[in-house]
Amino acid sequence: MARARTVKPSTRSREIEPAPPVIGLQPIGDPAEAYASFIEVYEKDPEGFVEDVLGVKTIQPWQRQVMRAVATGKRRISIRAGHGVGKSAVCSWILIWFFVTRFPQKSVLTAPTASQLFDALFSEVKKWVGSLPQPVRDTMEVFSDRIVHLKAPERSFMTAKTASKEKPEAMSGVHEENVLLICDEASAIPEEVYENGSGSMSGANACTILISNPTRNSGLFFRTHHDLKAHWHTMHVSCVGNPLVTPDFINQIANTYGPDSNRYRVRVLGEFATAEDDVLIAAELVDAAMIRDVFHNVADPLKYGLDVARFGDDRSVLVKRQGNVVLEIKSWHGNDLMETTGRVAAEARIDKPTEICVDSIGMGGGVADRLRELKFNVRDVNVSESSAMNPEAAKLRDELWLSARDWFKTRAVKIPKNDDLRQELCSPTYTYLSNGKTKVEAKAEMKKRGLRSPDLADALCLTFAGEAAVVGGRVSRWIPGVALKRGIRGIV
DSSP states (O other): OOOOOOOOOOOSOOSSOOOOTTTTOOOSSSSSHHHHHHHHTTTTOOOIIIIIIOSOOOOHHHHHHHHHHHHHOOSEEEEOOOTSEEEEHHHHHHHHHHHOOOOEEEEEEESHIIIIIIIHHHHHHHHTTSSSSSSHHTTEEEEESSEEEOOOOSSSSSEEEOOSSOGGGGGTTSSSSSEEEEEEEESSOHHHHHHGGGGOOOOOTEEEEEEOOOOSSSSHHHTTTTGGGSEEEEEEEEEETTTTHHHHHHHHHHHHOTSSSHHHHIIIOOOOSSSOOOOOOOOHHHHHHHHHHOOOOTOEEEEEEOOOOSSSTTOEEEEEEEEEEEEEEEEEEEEEEEHHHHHHHHHHHOOSSSSSEEEEETTHHHHHHHHHHHTTEEEOOTTSSSSSSOBBBBHHHHHHHHHHHHHHHHHHOBBOOOOOOOHHSSSSSSOOOOTSSSOOOOOEEEEEETOOOOOOHHHHHHTTTTGGTTTTTSOOOTTTTTTOSSTTTBOO
């Protein structure tokens, strides 16, 4: 008969010491009682489980922090990290601990690609499952894409599913007394996947962990570290000083791309890039404008940009810009045409703006007409028209966004600190059409990516309608009362 062995006591204090002799080759005493005692020891102590049961010799401090966050009931955890810092290892430990110490439970691990999911994370899970003592290992069965509890395979399991835009149901429909969702490379997971999985977090004992290199400056993962940060337990893990990462890797990235490059920021420092390759306005430009102290010339013309809501979820937004300073941003929901007109008119009577630029598509046209009747200097802006004066832009909306970008690039401007505005300005991507003109990502396309309509940013862009292309030095300033020539025969 094989000799029984006891678990090596952890170096930390626990509610019950010493650990019961359950994990040996042969359990001592009644197996059911022994297993219940084992669960009592480890159900709130993932660190002890990893050290005593899985036999892990070294746990990094940040890995301990993650495990403690889960053990203490944090429901939403988001971790941005550099490359090779031990993400797969800590996620696999948590998955196994959760599976073993909770019944019933359902755990889902997902990643944007099959190689990332099965060659990295799930492969790591199966490796550590092989380290479990045989009495515990005998309670489960391992398949190619899932692990099930032998006594209740439909109620207690761990499953690996890739997350794709075409099949966004990876995390949906997961309901049980205990639920764990782990998203590896979360920055690249499509927004449709998160939207479909939101219902799985409704239970009291549900936990979601997002962990990733911060490769995208938009989407849910990005937002958990910015405008949604108050609702998530966030962590940051750098390669610098991490014993799992060789200095040679850090030096290689620094020498190849430069220590100030975005690749170094993302892969080594675990920080979001200052700008993505296809993003129109770099986050670094917006962040600097929010903290910059600039001279505000009150003699500059005061421009209003008004984006009127056309749909129920959109906001009506009024942006006030005077020269190089955005003075104020106001937004509201649910007002009809006359109420919106009244709000803007009340502000304009006090501020006396030189011009009110209104998106005239939809309800905006009626608001512009009524403001004009009230004797305000109103400029109707149909953003779907051809570009006014910038030959690089496909449409007028693209021209206005390019003008806003050029305005930020002067590095002499200031905007209010506003997380929503920052997100909206830094999210739109751009492409080149076959004729070489620039096309900025449309509102509808952004919504498909799970982003909200950029109403604040669009309203700011509208303030450039009266001086389109001037910021970049392409044409002379527009004079009120003089029509902009569209370059279309028969139309001024």
